[in-house]
Structures are given as structure tokens and as C-alpha cells.
Amino acid sequence: MSKDSLTVEIWRGREEGRFDTFEVPRMASQTVLDIVTYVQRNLDPGLSYRFACRVGVCGSCAMTVNGKPRWTCRTHVDKVADEGTLRIQPLKNMPVIRDLAVDMTEFFEKWTKAKAHFVPTTTRHDDFAQVSPSDPKRKEATAGIECINCGVCYSACDTVAWLGDYLGPAALNRAWTLHNDVRDGGQSDRIKAIAGTGGCQACHSHQSCFELCPKHLNPTASIAGLKRATAKAALKGEI
Amino acid sequence: MTPERAETLEWLMQRVSAMVLAVCVIVHLAVIVIAVQGGVTSKEIVARVGGSVPWLAFYSVFVIAVALHAPTGLRNILREYTSLGRRATHWIMAAVCVLILVMGFRAVVGLYGLGA
Missing domain, CATH: 1.10.1060.10 (Alpha-helical ferredoxin)
Structure with a gap:
């Protein structure tokens, strides 16, 4: 990882699965949802996740980020990427539909x-x-x-x-x-x-x-x- | 009685018994700390507690509070950590309650009898 990029591990699969690793360019005021969206649009179009408003109103985009559940659209990478890496998983206590999308x-x-x-x-x-x-x-x-x-x-x-x-x-x-x-x-x-x-x-x-x-x-x-x-x-x- | 009312009253009983236990444990520990200052012997314990109606009453309340408090907590742990059904956990709770009452009162009454 360099200062210009971030190493991101993202859960793939359902209850059974694996982590895929991506290098994502860093940007100012970047949110965790920005990271996931970048991966889906540029690196792996098959990535499943859920979001809607992007401004902390709808409650659609929650995921587990470095072990803790967060609303990803309002969670800045700076605040949660403790050691320069991000591990993004689906929410706990709900069945996984696929990747980061859970059945609510x-x-x-x-x-x-x-x-x-x-x-x-x-x-x-x-x-x-x-x-x-x-x-x-x-x-x-x-x-x-x-x-x-x-x-x-x-x-x-x-x-x-x-x-x-x-x-x-x-x-x-x-x-x-x-x-x-x-x-x-x-x-x-x-x-x-x-x-x-x-x-x-x-x-x-x-x-x-x-x-x-x-x-x-x-x-x-x-x-x-x-x-x-x-x-x-x-x-x-x-x- | 509805199951909802029974569960809520059980929960309330566990909280109230916890308050009683807090007082009982403090008195029990305070007496131990004071009593061991000059060394403690079984003779001294019997002299203080044996035949004493106030101590008999105090430790009876203590045993009843434990018998009400502990089985409810144990049942909750069993529900959360095992796949035991509601009926099974209820019976285990009742059995533990009876066990604590029998063992507790055997000790309390026995000690009272030594000094009577």
C-alpha cells in the first residue's frame, strides 16, 4: 500500500466465502461507500452491495467495517482505516444474500x-x-x-x-x-x-x-x- | 397468568433479589473481616451465630434470595448458550432453586442448632 492507494479486503460469497483484495486510489474526504462503489465500477462489476441516498438518510448502506457495523456513506476512511487497510464485510446477525448485501x-x-x-x-x-x-x-x-x-x-x-x-x-x-x-x-x-x-x-x-x-x-x-x-x-x- | 406476565415478574424478582443480595453480601463480608481480626475458629463462629435468632433470620433471607436469583440467571445463560428448549430450562431452574434451598437451609439450620 502507498499513500496514494488503500488496500481493501472485501467479503465475497454468502455464509461461506472468501476475502478478495483490491488496491483503491485514495481521495480527500473519501467514504467507505466511495471505496465499495469504486471497486464495483472499476475493478469487479460482480460485487453486490446495497445503497440508495448516499447522504445518511435511507439506512441502506450499513456494512461491517474493520469489525464494527457502520453506515458506510457517512463513514470517512480516515476515521476507520487504522493501519491503512480496510476489511469490509456484510452486517452480522443477518443472513448474507451475496457479498455485502444482507437479507433484512x-x-x-x-x-x-x-x-x-x-x-x-x-x-x-x-x-x-x-x-x-x-x-x-x-x-x-x-x-x-x-x-x-x-x-x-x-x-x-x-x-x-x-x-x-x-x-x-x-x-x-x-x-x-x-x-x-x-x-x-x-x-x-x-x-x-x-x-x-x-x-x-x-x-x-x-x-x-x-x-x-x-x-x-x-x-x-x-x-x-x-x-x-x-x-x-x-x-x-x-x- | 400469561407467559408474558410470568416472565416479566421473574425478571423483576431477579432484580429485587439482587438488591437484597447486595446488602446480605456486604453484611456477610463485613462480619468476616471484623471476625478474623483476632483469628477465627469454628468455636467462635458457633458462639456468634449458633442459637441466634437474628442471624438465623438474616441467613434465611440470604438463602432465599440466592435461591430466587441464581436459577433465573442460570436459565438465561442456558437459553443463550445452548439449544435447550423452554420447558427443559424451566425444570433445570426449578431443580437448582430446590437444591440451593435444601443445601442453604441445611447449613443455616445446622449452624443455629449447634448453639441452641
Whole structure:
């Protein structure tokens, strides 16, 4: 490797596979996604990967970079190529479709299982709900609302790796924001869905999700909130 | 009781028993540290704990807290590290709970009996 180029190892195949090595020219402000795109367009057109917006909005381009899950479009090579090399792999805890593209079906199915969707209680004929930004519940919801569904937290989570039916930090974080939404009508079903086996109690609070979330959210804190909420519901016999 | 409620109450019980254990372990260790200052003998232990209703109550609470706390944690470890089913891990948890209660109370009651 010279200062003008970077040695990049990229995973090829599915669960079984190999690393292919490429030399990629270095450029200023180069992101990991720029590297992968360069390889696919100039060195190996057969490389499979996923991206869309390129600006940190869509959550499509997460990959494992030097062992840690990252959103590659906003991850500068300077920040992660510790020893002048990059090793790029697909996200962990999800089946590999091919190369760097993973199957996120189960990840999103768990959002459905956690009932992490808004249940309206009014119609278009009703007036707007008035929720003060300073309301404590609104503040809790706001703290976790900017999730882009990238799967970084799910890939980083040890509990997901150990316990196949664990709902994971992203689905539980979304459930917490909805738990704090006064307009939502799905509270009792949701609290039951996220209690018990595979639910919020399975979290060990390792905080890898908090450490690596590209949006700087804290799913561990959201899950702690859900633990308190489910404990109260269990004591009252509501679940 | 729904499975969700049972699991949540088990989780809560493990947290509460951990709080009790924190106090019990500190008292237990503090007494050991103080007691060994002048050397410790079985005669001295029996003189202090044997026949003492407060110590009998304290160590009974200690044993119950361990019997509630440890099996739940062990079950979680078995679920995460083995392919054992839910039913199997429940029975193992119950067996470990009974084992701790029997062994713990055998020691606690036995020591109380030596000084009674």
C-alpha cells in the first residue's frame, strides 16, 4: 500500500466465502461507500452491495467495517482505516444474500412482532393533537425518533447473536417512542408484545447499540424504559 | 397468568433479589473481616451465630434470595448458550432453586442448632 492507494479486503460469497483484495486510489474526504462503489465500477462489476441516498438518510448502506457495523456513506476512511487497510464485510446477525448485501427480512419482521407501528385513534375529520415539545413523554419519544432502520444496532447486539427470537434494539427503540406517543392507541397490545421471552427483558445492557448507532440514539435507554413499563404492567396484571 | 406476565415478574424478582443480595453480601463480608481480626475458629463462629435468632433470620433471607436469583440467571445463560428448549430450562431452574434451598437451609439450620 502507498499513500496514494488503500488496500481493501472485501467479503465475497454468502455464509461461506472468501476475502478478495483490491488496491483503491485514495481521495480527500473519501467514504467507505466511495471505496465499495469504486471497486464495483472499476475493478469487479460482480460485487453486490446495497445503497440508495448516499447522504445518511435511507439506512441502506450499513456494512461491517474493520469489525464494527457502520453506515458506510457517512463513514470517512480516515476515521476507520487504522493501519491503512480496510476489511469490509456484510452486517452480522443477518443472513448474507451475496457479498455485502444482507437479507433484512427477519429484522423488519421483528418490528412487526414488537407492534412497532403507530395505531391512530382519530380520523382526518378530527382536529390536530396538541403535544407540547416540553412534555416529558414527548421528550422521551423525541430522543429515540430519528432511527433510520439501518440495522447497525441489530448487527452490533450480542443478545441478538445469542438469542434468536430477541426483538433487537431497533424494534424495541421504536416501540418505546410509540409507548410515549399520547396519540397512539396500541399501547396494551404493544406492551404485551415486548414483554416476555425475546422481549425487552432479554437485553443485557451491553450498550453496543448506543456506542455504534450512527444517529447517536440510545436504544439501551429506550429498552430500560420498556423494562420499567412492562414491570409496572405485570404488577398491575395488565399483561 | 400469561407467559408474558410470568416472565416479566421473574425478571423483576431477579432484580429485587439482587438488591437484597447486595446488602446480605456486604453484611456477610463485613462480619468476616471484623471476625478474623483476632483469628477465627469454628468455636467462635458457633458462639456468634449458633442459637441466634437474628442471624438465623438474616441467613434465611440470604438463602432465599440466592435461591430466587441464581436459577433465573442460570436459565438465561442456558437459553443463550445452548439449544435447550423452554420447558427443559424451566425444570433445570426449578431443580437448582430446590437444591440451593435444601443445601442453604441445611447449613443455616445446622449452624443455629449447634448453639441452641
